[in-house]
Amino acid sequence: MAVTRAQQARRGETRRREAYAGLSFVLPWLLSLLLFTAYPVLTTLYLSFTDYNIVQPPRWIGLQNYRTMFTADPAFWTSVGNSAYYALLAVPLGLAGALGLALLLNTRAQGMGIYRTLIALPVLVPPVASTIIFVALFDPDNGLINALLQTVGLPTVGWLTDPTWSKPALILLSLWGLGASALIFLAGLQEIPQALLDAAAIDGAGPWQRFRHVTLPLLTPVILFNLVMGVISSFHIFTQALVVGGTTGKPLESTLMFMVHIYRMAFRYFAMGQAAALAVVLFLAVLVVTLVIFQSAHVWVYYEGSRDSHR
Amino acid sequence: MTYRDRTKSHHRGGKTGVRRAGRSWRYLAPMMRHVLLVAVAIAFMVPFYWMAISALKDNSQIFARPLQWWPNPIRWDNVLHALTYPGFPFLRFLWNSVFYAGCVSLGTVLSCAAVGYGFARLHFPGRDLLFAITVSTMLIPGIVIFIPTFVLFKHLGLLGTYAPLIVPAFLGNAFFIFLLRQFFLGLPQELSDAARVDGAGEFRIFWQIMLPLVRPALMTAAILSFIWTWHEFFGPLIYLSDRSQYPLSLGLFAFRAQHTTEWSLLLAASMLATLPLIVLFFCTQRSFLAGMTLTGLKDS
Numbered sequence: 031m032a033v034t035r036a037q038q039a040r041r042g043e044t045r046r047r048e049a050y051a052g053l054s055f056v057l058p059w060l061l062s063l064l065l066f067t068a069y070p071v072l073t074t075l076y077l078s079f080t081d082y083n084i085v086q087p088p089r090w091i092g093l094q095n096y097r098t099m100f101t102a103d104p105a106f107w108t109s110v111g112n113s114a115y116y117a118l119l120a121v122p123l124g125l126a127g128a129l130g131l132a133l134l135l136n137t138r139a140q141g142m143g144i145y146r147t148l149i150a151l152p153v154l155v156p157p158v159a160s161t162i163i164f165v166a167l168f169d170p171d172n173g174l175i176n177a178l179l180q181t182v183g184l185p186t187v188g189w190l191t192d193p194t195w196s197k198p199a200l201i202l203l204s205l206w207g208l209g210a211s212a213l214i215f216l217a218g219l220q221e222i223p224q225a226l227l228d229a230a231a232i233d234g235a236g237p238w239q240r241f242r243h244v245t246l247p248l249l250t251p252v253i254l255f256n257l258v259m260g261v262i263s264s265f266h267i268f269t270q271a272l273v274v275g276g277t278t279g280k281p282l283e284s285t286l287m288f289m290v291h292i293y294r295m296a297f298r299y300f301a302m303g304q305a306a307a308l309a310v311v312l313f314l315a316v317l318v319v320t321l322v323i324f325q326s327a328h329v330w331v332y333y334e335g336s337r338d339s340h341r
Numbered sequence: 342m343t344y345r346d347r348t349k350s351h352h353r354g355g356k357t358g359v360r361r362a363g364r365s366w367r368y369l370a371p372m373m374r375h376v377l378l379v380a381v382a383i384a385f386m387v388p389f390y391w392m393a394i395s396a397l398k399d400n401s402q403i404f405a406r407p408l409q410w411w412p413n414p415i416r417w418d419n420v421l422h423a424l425t426y427p428g429f430p431f432l433r434f435l436w437n438s439v440f441y442a443g444c445v446s447l448g449t450v451l452s453c454a455a456v457g458y459g460f461a462r463l464h465f466p467g468r469d470l471l472f473a474i475t476v477s478t479m480l481i482p483g484i485v486i487f488i489p490t491f492v493l494f495k496h497l498g499l500l501g502t503y504a505p506l507i508v509p510a511f512l513g514n515a516f517f518i519f520l521l522r523q524f525f526l527g528l529p530q531e532l533s534d535a536a537r538v539d540g541a542g543e544f545r546i547f548w549q550i551m552l553p554l555v556r557p558a559l560m561t562a563a564i565l566s567f568i569w570t571w572h573e574f575f576g577p578l579i580y581l582s583d584r585s586q587y588p589l590s591l592g593l594f595a596f597r598a599q600h601t602t603e604w605s606l607l608l609a610a611s612m613l614a615t616l617p618l619i620v621l622f623f624c625t626q627r628s629f630l631a632g633m634t635l636t637g638l639k640d641s
């Protein structure tokens with residue numbers, strides 16, 4: 031009896047010591063969560079209900095910032111439209127392009143390592159530098175892209191100087207960096223058991239049917255991951271838009287993305303309250319879209335071995 | 342002969358399917374694949390090539406017709422010119438970038454290794470909830486954090502210094518905590534149990550036994566963090582004011598704002614901002630590619 035109690039005491043003692051150790055290991059992060067996550071999130075929420083220019087203390091004005099945003103700030107709607115346009119095209123094109131590229135790369139043939147490297151390289155270019163390169167390539171008069179279009183007899187456009195084409199140009203720039211998600215797809219493809227594909231082939235499935243009914247379903251978790259990452263990053267596009275269009279979204283506010291609008295409000299006009307309200311709206315948008323995607327995942331994402339539990 | 346062998350090896354084990362799919366497909370498909378891959382690879386490389394040759398061209402030649410695929414004359418002095426441009430100390434920017442990315446990378450790896458280890462290998466009350474919160478904070482847009490922290494650092498008198506950009510890294514980063522936790526989870530429990538029986542303290546187990554085992558993962562985290570910090574633009578844009586403090590991305594941005602037509606110098610400076618990362622990439626390619634793919638695929 032006494033032995034058991036002693037044992038219990040000892041076990042409790044080691045458990046307590048482990049808990050202390052665990053807490054001290056995560057302590058820095060606990061501090062960061064409080065100081066650089068919880069405090070800022072709550073403060074942004076609070077500031078969104080105030081008039082605040084940093085110099086004077088914040089003044090409570092209730093929902094005024096939100097009312098201004100929706101009814102009296104045309105740039106809000108312009109920037110929402112621009113960001114939505116960008117996200118709706120850049121994300122699906124990026125996903126399809128990355129998946130196609132991964133399928134091309136998914137073979138044991140020699141030399142694939144070189145292609146993989148070449149496709150990963152653009153990801154390394156700092157966004158400011160890649161945008162500058164593309165501004166040169168997209169030059170309406172004598173840039174490389176228009177020169178090539180002309181050579182093959184296609185009409186040329188003004189790209190970054192034309193409000194109609196500036197966003198498609200930014201989307202093309204984003205596609206230059208799709209190597210990152212292509213490599214994630216490739217890793218996913220290589221996890222697919224060859225036996226399954228072989229079995230399908232024996233059953234008479236052609237290449238397209240094998241892709242449609244074996245590869246694609248097994249790849250849906252990776253598609254989900256890349257989709258969420260793509261949507262979030264496209265909502266946050268900032269650097270490229272600022273380099274191209276400055277804080278006014280040249281030409282004609284066509285590159286005024288939502289993040290550029292917030293940046294301008296906060297750090298040019300120092301209208302911190304208004305900017306905080308915009309940031310809250312961005313947060314909610316990211317949250318809602320992510321939740322919707324995860325909810326829809328129940329329908330289209332296939333998790334191995336989870337079929338019964340889903341019935 | 343070798344080509345046929347190679348083609349066969351693609352379809353290892355799938356003989357029946359291959360026979361049904363038809364003989365011509367067997368030879369055509371790999372060839373089409375290669376043609377397509379070459380085309381895509383060229384399309385991806387052209388911007389690099391254009392940057393490199395334009396950086397060495399006469400300014401007037403960059404936009405010349407017909408297209409000039411090779412600089413003539415080669416203006417090596419462009420590079421020198423860019424490095425010594427009055428008012429834009431690019432060598433200084435380069436050093437600032439190395440300092441900034443190096444500090445953040447070091448801080449991130451140190452803190453996230455410890456925190457990731459705590460989450461993966463030690464039990465304490467509230468751990469799983471805290472980890473769930475950690476993962477979900479990745480959804481918070483940076484700007485939501487930036488507005489109050491900017492005000493905070495302003496009140497602390499730290500605007501115009503690197504403190505707001507570097508100090509938070511030493512307290513951890515949700516993404517890298519998640520990444521490193523996954524690696525610590527994969528280590529055998531017997532190791533730490535044995536060390537505990539031998540009387541090793543928790544910190545010693547972490548530092549002397551566990552940490553060396555995840556060295557490749559630490560390397561990956563360090564490299565990714567270094568590259569992302571090198572790319573970082575928003576933070577330096579709002580926190581730094583004196584040009585001599587700018588990292589390369591911000592220096593490049595400022596240079597373009599003032600000299601929109603100096604294309605050969607702009608592209609030479611873009612090369613300067615990109616080249617160190619490419620060198621780093623080729624030195625550490627394995628860790629880097631592993632890091633790019635790992636993040637999405639290791640499930641808990």
